[in-house]
Amino acid sequence: MAIFLNADxxxxxxxxxxxxxxxxxxxxxxxxxxxxxxxxxxxxxQKVEFEGGVSVPVFGSVAEAVEATSADVSVIFVPAKFAKAAVVEAVDAKIPLAVVITEGIAVKDTAEFFTYAQQAGTTRIIGPNCPGLISPGKSNAGIIPANIAEAGRVGLVSKSGTLTYQMMYELREFGFSTAIGIGGDPIIGTTHIDALEAFQADHETDAIVMIGEIGGDAEERAADYIKDHVTKPVVGYVAGFTAPEGKTMGHAGAIVSGSSGTAAAKKEALEAAGVKVGKTPSETAGLMKEIMQGLAK
Incomplete structure (x- = not known):
């Protein structure tokens, strides 16, 4: 099993x-x-030739591609100014999963295509400004390196692309059911909660790593969800413990105002929900290693 993406x-x-x-x-x-x-x-x-003698056909529209191939996932690499139209086209073609890699999309455009997808009710959006997702050994939709971890029983959901890669590498001995980078923009299609719900339901995911960052209240809302709905062990990391107050850091969504959105506040909320939170990515990986070793006994 895997979430959102599999060998088929x-x-x-x-x-x-x-x-x-x-x-x-x-x-x-x-x-x-x-x-x-x-x-x-x-x-x-047209056709595009790739290494290994693979020839991939090019279609003029998503609708044509879906009709000809029965595609159920689209990975979107178009420039920011065309991204809204590309996502709308994918939604109109009823693609079940649209992975928006593009960064720098205007928040207004994201809000509009996300609302459009919600109203249509047929397409899950991952991103934008994200590395995509990988179910190792099955499928890889996006830009996550495929050689840093094998298949296993850890689920990973992360706002940060770079920290997705680091956590996969640090936990490579255990492997992953699915690792998903949801992006750090103010508006994203798939949230921590969406991924937590899917990992909780996936019988081949034994434990979950959740990586957040300063700004907003997504991690606090995820903590409330974990408290009420997640029975599997969860470890967390919140990027930005050393960030100065009042300064925008990193992703467009990482804005701290007063105590709201700080790493400390998020850590406190997660720990109150029973989540073990590391102060560094490596410490977080160590917490998950202890859990996985315990489950193996």
């Missing part, structure tokens, strides 16, 4: 013919992802 997922790449789209399509193919097509308006009918 059929993936298209919006923006596959661009430099970033092509580079990361090659990496996804190398990690075993079933890439069934690319989408670039005006380039329908």
């Amino acid at each position: 997922s059929k993936v298209i790449v919006q923006g596959m013919t661009g430099s970033e789209g092509k580079k990361h399509t090659q990496r996804m193919l190398a990690s075993g992802t079933t890439i069934v097509g690319g989408v670039t308006p005006g380039k329908g009918g």
Whole structure:
């Protein structure tokens, strides 16, 4: 099992013919992802050749790609100014999962395409400004390196792409059911709570790592959810313990005002929900190692 993405997922790449789209399509193919097509308006009918003799067809629209391939995941690598239109197109084609890698999208555009997707009720959005998600050994939709961890029984949800990679590497001896980078923008499609709910329901996920960061109240809301709905062990890390108050740090969503949104406040809320919280990523990984070793006994 895995959450949101598995070995049967059929993936298209919006923006596959661009430099970033092509580079990361090659990496996804190398990690075993079933890439069934690319989408670039005006380039329908072409093919893109990849290493290993793989030839991937290009379609002029998401609707055409879905009709021809039965794709159920789209990874979006289009420039920020075109991202809203790309997501709307994926929603109109009823793609079940749209992974928006693009960074720098205007918050207004994100709010509009997220609302559009919610109203349609057919498409889960991950991102924007995220590394995507990987179910090691099954599929990889985005830019997460596939060689840093194998399949296993830890679930990971993280606001930070870099910390996603670090945590996967630090816990590589245990492996992951799915690791998902949800992005750190003020508005994102899939939240910590969405991932926690899915990991709780996944019978092949034994424990969960949750990585947050300063700003907003997403981690506090996740703590409330954990308290009421999650029975599996959860460890957490909140990036930004040393951040100066009142200064915007890192992601667009990482804004601290007074005591609201601080790492200390988030740590306190998580610990009150029974979550063990590390002060560093390595300490957090150590807490999870202890849990996994305990479960193995």
